[in-house]
Amino acid sequence: MVNSTILQLHPDRLFPSDEKVRAIARNLYQQIKDLPIISPHGHTDPRWFAQDETFGNATELLIRPDHYVFRMLYSQGIPLESLGIRRQDGVAVEQDPRKIWHILAKHYYLFRGTPSRMWLDTVFHDVFGMRELLSAKTADKYYDEITAKLSTAAYRPRALMDRFNIELICTTEGALDTLPHHQAMQGTPMQHRVITSFRPDDVVDASRDDFVENVQKLAELTGQDTQTWAGYLQALRLRRSYFRSLGATATDHGHPTAQTADLSLSDCEALFSMCLTGQSSGAQQELFRAQMLTELAGMSTEDGMVMQIHPGAFRNHNPLVFQHFGRDKGADMPSQTEYVQALKPMLNKYGNDPHLSIILFTLDETTYARELAPLAGHYPCLKLGPAWWFHDSPEGMLRFRHQVTETAGFYNTVGFNDDTRAFLSIPARHDVARRIDCRFLADLVAQHRINEDEAVQLAFDLSYNLAKKAYKLD
Template sequence: MAQSRRLELHPDRLFPSDPVVRDIARRLYQQIKDLPIVSPHGHTDPRWFAEDANWDNATALLLLPDHYVFRMLYSQGIKLEELGIRRKDGAVVESDYRKIFHIFAKHYYLFRGTPSRIWLDTVFHDVFGLAETLCEETADHYYDSINAQLAKPEFKPRALLQRFNIELIATTEGALNDLKHHAKLKGTGFETRVITTFRPDDVVDADRADFAANVAKLGEITGEDTQSWQGYLAALRKRRAVFRDHGATATDHGHPTALTADLPMKEAAALFQRCLSGKASKADTELFRGQMLTEMAGMSLEDGMTMQIHPGAHRNHNKIIFDRFGADKGADIPSPTEYVQALKPLLQKYGNEASLNIILFTLDETTYARELAPLAGHYPALKLGPAWWFHDSPEGMLRFRHQVTETAGFYNTVGFNDDTRAFLSIPARHDVARRIDCRFLAGLVAEHRLTEEEAGELAYELTYGLVKKAYQLK
């Protein structure tokens, strides 16, 4: 059993052990550590900011939305039912939040060496002022202390935006979302700080069982004939305009692969009809997703929205978990992803457009130096997103910088985004990125590949400047 110890965050955490490089990293970090946080891509609930109500429970806030937490616990034989994860069939699951928190505390040692441990310890120490490590014997103290603090006015969502120095945070909503929470923010002064992102997967992924129904609903919402190819495209343009009216500056596309296509209009229309009919093959639905990436790039060129492409996740790999609990339950797995041939149709059409912003992400690190850096180092439309998801970690960030910088440079990357549902961990995640970037830059200074003045300018850009430019944030 893990014993309680003093919870301390070392001021040099994540910096190099070499004293010369560490001193440079410290100086760089001091220059940028207090810059505002820009969080341009994430999955926090807009209802939190619209209603600005207190959270009332540590378990519901910190554990239940965090698939990093319960995937680790599940891997060690703890059933999701024991963690209070709702089943699709309505079967009884644990509902005692204190008991669930005790299970988490008892097994907190499992997170040693993981980024989750860094993020959570930072939340416990910096946000809640807890002074001992989490374990079974401190579980009740943690649970009661966190719940008591969550009830205070200064722990309301908007107050925490201020406390965390979050200049902007973007949520992510599907094409059919009514955006009522973002609408409620209008006139509060927060509508420019909490913005939405357009994610049309619900109406472009023909492998979904609800695809045809979603396309029909898209037509009802927009007044367009979405049973026709041209009406469908017109409806998507209308929805993009609505999202822009609610602050969106970006779109997001979570496709299984990076395949793109540029079909003649008649072929695209025929493919769309096969997908609507439910008679499309797997090759058809994959081709349709590829065609829609190219269509969306064209729309981004028209309306100025930054386009984010997030391919390569094998979603819901564990069928038993998916059947019992649904999606996003920690069973998504990275898969190999090819970019050079896959993106060529889109890039031949739009890649040379300097006014177009396409941000590429990957879960396949083998593509960094071989494919992604050379692509972004050539095409004006392309930029590289940060180390993502499974690689949003100290080592993952360093691997990213080491492999892409020589070919793509720094200015073909877009800073950091946290991509999280865990609101309270956002400052911790950004702090990790800032420390790792300063560590990497300090190494270049120590090797006399950069001056310290240049490294300071780069630290600012990687923390604040590049993200605002890439996502077109004023």
């Protein structure tokens, strides 16, 4: 009988149960498991890599920044205040990191069968050398050993980047960010290992409460008259140029839908003026976002930046959590998303331009085979991002491969990106993706649909080469 208190990572985890196919998957995995990690889209804090300071304690690193963790705990009635999540109104929250850690340990069973459990167990086992499962009984041992190790030079951000074999990591910053930490890394070895991505949602989403204020800040940053349509667009071009000067190769757009538009100049000017009043309707705000995706695609044809479109998240679904704690606190939900009609205005205008590169993501898995794979299987400018967010899981990755490969193939996808704030989980997440891809490829080999040499090349491409190519990181 297996000791249920031992933390073990089975070497064949996530591989097929069929012995013959498992052997193929194992062989493929052994050849690619140690490839360098390319993390082309994520949300780690660039300050970590610029300043290279110690991380603090276990709670500060592994609970407070990770909405995957506190989302599950909140779903079971555990108040965010008890987890030390800072409130917008300044109301006191739990400050004792050990007490917060005990809450996670006591409720760790809630994560059974989830990707978070797999990522966390891998971090505990591989990064910190833990050999007992996290529980109420082992909570203090975990907290003390992890916190002690985090205080050492070997656990500083740059040392961990080397240990994790991370060749390059991209952070994501808003259009108004002055990028001080990326500036600080210029002229150092980190300059080409940590780069930024341009996410202009703060100045193109007219539904935001701070949109009008942000457009004015955009003027102050760029010296452009952003009260005019022409000045506003020029200001965005200048910000893109600034981000590119600090290494950015990609933009990112987290719109509620994939809707695009191609309005006349006079209609654009009128719509922009309406949005600047702060009194625009929901329909006008959606039309403005749609027009801006087309405008930003046009800018990508000019400067070559890869465009990532991340639609389909109903942001801040829980108004109480948003009011008390702000954005990105685990209350975002997937929503139904349409692509074929939504993208057509933009594709009509730029879809055949060889200078345009777009990576499409979805939270609506029903669109994989019906819409996304056929689109990417035709338009040269379109590639498909990996299974994302709620679907960044073994089953989600398999569903993605099964539904898109027949129509789009492998080479209209872009490998894997971890899209995480949880720095220590990056190797675990990439390892899951590599194991699942090897599992999928092994099935194709066993069915005599591809030969093993082809599977080896595909495993290399899916783990490393496609991400570098898609994000122009060569």
